[in-house]
Amino acid sequence: MKELKFIDLKQCILDDNGHVADEVRELARQKKFFLWNIMSSPGAGKTTFILDVIRRLKGEFRIGVIEGDIESTVDAQKMQALDVPTVQLRIGGDCHLDAAMIKKALENLPLDELNIVIIENIGNLVCPAEFDLGANLPSMLLSVPEGDDKALKYPLMFSVCKALIVTKIDCLPLFDFDMEALKINTRRLNDDLQIFPVSAKTGEGMDEFIAMLKQLIANNLQLL
Amino acid sequence: MHELPFAKSIFHAVVTKAEANGATKVTRVVIEVGVLRDFVPEIVQKYWKYVTKGSMAEDSSIEMNEIPATVTCGDCQTVYEINVHDLVHTHCPQCGCQTGKMLTGRELRIVGIEIE
Numbered sequence: 001m002k003e004l005k006f007i008d009l010k011q012c013i014l015d016d017n018g019h020v021a022d023e024v025r026e027l028a029r030q031k032k033f034f035l036w037n038i039m040s041s042p043g044a045g046k047t048t049f050i051l052d053v054i055r056r057l058k059g060e061f062r063i064g065v066i067e068g069d070i071e072s073t074v075d076a077q078k079m080q081a082l083d084v085p086t087v088q089l090r091i092g093g094d095c096h097l098d099a100a101m102i103k104k105a106l107e108n109l110p111l112d113e114l115n116i117v118i119i120e121n122i123g124n125l126v127c128p129a130e131f132d133l134g135a136n137l138p139s140m141l142l143s144v145p146e147g148d149d150k151a152l153k154y155p156l157m158f159s160v161c162k163a164l165i166v167t168k169i170d171c172l173p174l175f176d177f178d179m180e181a182l183k184i185n186t187r188r189l190n191d192d193l194q195i196f197p198v199s200a201k202t203g204e205g206m207d208e209f210i211a212m213l214k215q216l217i218a219n220n221l222q223l224l
Numbered sequence: 225m226h227e228l229p230f231a232k233s234i235f236h237a238v239v240t241k242a243e244a245n246g247a248t249k250v251t252r253v254v255i256e257v258g259v260l261r262d263f264v265p266e267i268v269q270k271y272w273k274y275v276t277k278g279s280m281a282e283d284s285s286i287e288m289n290e291i292p293a294t295v296t297c298g299d300c301q302t303v304y305e306i307n308v309h310d311l312v313h314t315h316c317p318q319c320g321c322q323t324g325k326m327l328t329g330r331e332l333r334i335v336g337i338e339i340e
């Protein structure tokens with residue numbers, strides 16, 4: 001009869017990813033770029049929103065994009081049309097991006113020239129929330145047609161973000177979306193979460209968001 | 225579905241640790257998972273069977289202990305447990321307010337392994 005031995009581990013399964021995320025954070029600090037992770041469900045409006053942000057910030061900042069969309073390179077082509085250095089990740093059937101993919105992608109961007117790197121994460125409200133990418137700003141886009149109850153259904157996603165952008169507010173008259181209910185529900189788990197209602201179509205709310213973003217970037221990169 | 229990559233990471237960590245301890249077989253694995261991870265025990269079992277097939281951990285059991293979600297009240301700092309399946313009715317038992325900061329519920333740890 002063989003002897004049974006119980007080994008105490010207390011090992012965090014996400015440690016490997018966490019260590020790589022720390023390396024990414026350190027790289028961003030050294031190379032002085034602001035890393036911004038944008039998560040949402042498919043079709044919420046990430047690409048449209050990112051393109052609008054790029055148009056508004058282009059004069060002041062040099063921006064790069066890491067494109068994590070599953071299906072094709074359509075989104076990357078739209079970024080490149082704006083003259084923005086873009087890395088398209090080939091992720092096959094994966095449902096999330098992890099820190100190692102970001103580290104690799106960053107090797108293919110001209111980091112010495114960039115102030116901001118935007119990550120368009122894979123459309124999914126579950127898995128992307130589970131992986132720290134080393135971003136200065138983990139954020140989420142929620143579009144009005146998806147409904148105000150999403151914070152109740154995807155609590156992990158809402159708890160890991162620092163900013164929540166509620167997009168497609170031009171559609172509010174068509175839906176029974178309750179902005180107050182959304183605020184109450186997100187603050188149950190994350191009372192620091194900042195909420196920005198915007199429309200990438202009409203531009204409503206974008207000035208406020210851009211002002212916050214510039215302040216955050218300035219603080220992070222010590223530009224002020 | 226989202227449990228699969230974690231089953232692989234757990235497997236990798238378990239085998240590494242078992243080999244380092246001169247084991248020939250892993251018979252039992254205990255993990256701790258925060259409720260916000262939304263891991264379904266039956267699905268964890270299924271993936272565990274799949275990833276351990278043909279390895280030193282084949283036929284080992286995996287036990288999952290759930291860690292409840294708790295928040296610190298944004299107003300009075302009371303720590304209280306929340307029911308993630310009924311967030312709408314969650315409020316601070318001390319002051320009644322509905323804001324909080326996540327304290328526990330996102331854990332993902334291997335507690336220990338049993339080897340031969």
Ligand SMILES: Nc1nc2c(ncn2[C@@H]2O[C@H](COP(=O)(O)OP(=O)(O)O)[C@@H](O)[C@H]2O)c(=O)[nH]1
Pocket residue numbers: 040041042043044045046047048049123167168169170171198199200201202
């Ligand atoms: N009405 C409206 N439509 C939008 C807005 N933002 C994006 N869309 C539309 O939503 C669809 C999906 O947008 P896309 O940016 O590709 O979403 P992604 O999959 O998250 O990248 C497109 O048809 C966009 O034109 C918005 O603010 N208002």
Ligand SMILES: [Mg+2]
Pocket residue numbers: 046047069075120
């Ligand atoms: Mg897109």
Ligand SMILES: [Zn+2]
Pocket residue numbers: 297298299300301302316317318319320321
């Ligand atoms: Zn309280």
